Amino acid sequence: MELDVLGLLGACSYALDCVEAELVHVTTFHAKRVAYMSVCTAEQFGVSGEALQDLAVCALLHDNALTQYLHEEFRGDSSAAECLPELPHLGAHCVMGEENISALPFHTNVENIILYHHENADGSGPFGKTWQDIPLGARIIRLCDLLDAFCRADVFTPDVWERANAFLTRVRGRIVDEECADAFLRAFSEQHFCSLGGRGLEERLWSKVPRTKQQLDFAQVKALAKFFAKIVDYKSPFTSTHSLGVADDAECLARFMGFDEDTAQKMYLAGALHDIGKVAIDNKILEKPGRLTDSEYAEMKHHAAYTYYVLSEVQDFAELRDWAAFHHEHLDGTGYPFGKNESELNTQERIMACVDIYQALTENRPYKAGMSHEKACSILLDMAEKGWLDRAIVEQVNACFA
Known part of the structure; x- marks a missing residue:
């Protein structure tokens, strides 16, 4: 890459x-x-x-x-x-x-x-x-x-x-x-x-120091991804393995769905970077185990926009930036940060939305145990029924990670 x-x-x-x-x-x-x-x-x-x-x-x-x-x-x-x-x-x-x-x-x-x-x-x-x-x-x-x-x-x-x-x-x-x-x-x-x-x-x-592009093999891409994920995840131990979990899931699902090697590697990197915007969010909000207030939730939602703007600094990175930053967008246009709808979200962006939720539901956190695969998939399916997630991709998640 x-x-x-x-x-x-x-x-x-x-x-x-x-x-x-x-x-x-x-x-x-x-x-x-x-x-x-x-x-x-x-x-x-x-x-x-x-x-x-x-x-x-x-x-x-x-x-x-x-x-x-x-x-x-x-x-x-x-x-x-x-x-x-x-x-x-x-x-x-x-x-x-x-x-x-x-x-x-x-x-x-x-x-x-x-x-x-x-x-x-x-x-x-x-x-x-x-x-x-x-x-x-x-x-x-x-x-x-x-x-x-x-x-x-x-x-x-x-x-x-x-x-x-x-x-x-x-x-x-x-x-x-x-x-x-x-x-x-x-x-x-x-x-x-x-x-x-x-x-x-x-x-x-x-x-x-001119920014010339470098050709990296997948081992180097993974090292770079892990470096970024560590910065994000160490800010809040409540999500200490989330970024790399999403990276692994995104790569795995992309391969399962038949995407080529280059796309699978890009999905891994985008998964590791998807929450980099959380570094700009106060830890009191990131680590609150209970329900967020309306104002706290509004601030939390900014993290996806921060991810978008941080990654916009990278040359020729728009594709991976969007895969990373649009993980809270919904097909019916009710998501954030930009209110994208079905016509504006490609397959990779829809995959990232699904694996981010799946990983969050199934991973252990200090305030909760991870859900079973079956329970997590039932929640994803319910979100698909509401028009938020792509049902076909939810079914692929079920088949891939079962």
Whole structure:
């Protein structure tokens, strides 16, 4: 399968920003600003081509394991952690993040960049490594991540620039190394730095690291899908296996119904991505075991639209985006987010709607045991009778998963 991998991972950075904004209060586009600052700084060291592209990916994904860490450290209770730098065992999320990206399709060796991105120049970080002991990419991301977190600004003004300079002066040689601090200041004048809060940041990032498509085999597609699913599902342990469950079901049913290999692989990826918009929904709503209020339900419904808009950033991805995002649409036009009707929903979109419900009904969750296949199919059939689902596909679900 040919994919705009960098664009897909860039879209993922928005999802990570949503999580970090909720948990540790970073500002909008944090990951992309860190990536852009990292790329500009790395250019001062002569980094270019595929190495620069891979650094951009690592910067975009530097905190990919944050929700996983918070879930495992605090058993899902992020309220116990008010500020990320003060969290215990901070190196644990670096270890998890390094492992998560290990199967992604990089061009160059990125070993230890995520692992050591919280190390301090003087060796006082989680692993006790000094700046001479860690990769250049980790040193650069450390500086840019720390600086953006310190500034915590959506609008970059000369005052923010002055504060950033004063902060660099205080931490250079101790938290960030002198070489990286000097390279950053060569890359960023006051005018360049102040442009970080303006429009066009993404376009400038992609102009420095062009988004060329990559040909991936199914093992690589699955690794990419599992990476995304982990981010979504770790945000809410109430649905800790849902995304990959939908991915497996979508692939299996597509093969059962006679679709070709390429379509089956695409269905797997779309299934893994279908709920990525849930990262923008408050966990109090995601994890409410009882019935949602009207206002809570209205907010929950936004997740499908968020999925649509997040995946719209990926080049030539409209087909998979729609398969992923339309899983709550109904044939009679009463679904959401766009109120699509029977004439506007293709077979793959109808399949996704069925397998999403089937998986949700049959999987175990903390507040309920999964239903039997027979009970789940009876509910799907009732929804088909109401005009919401495609009856023929419901019958295929019954036959495939019996």
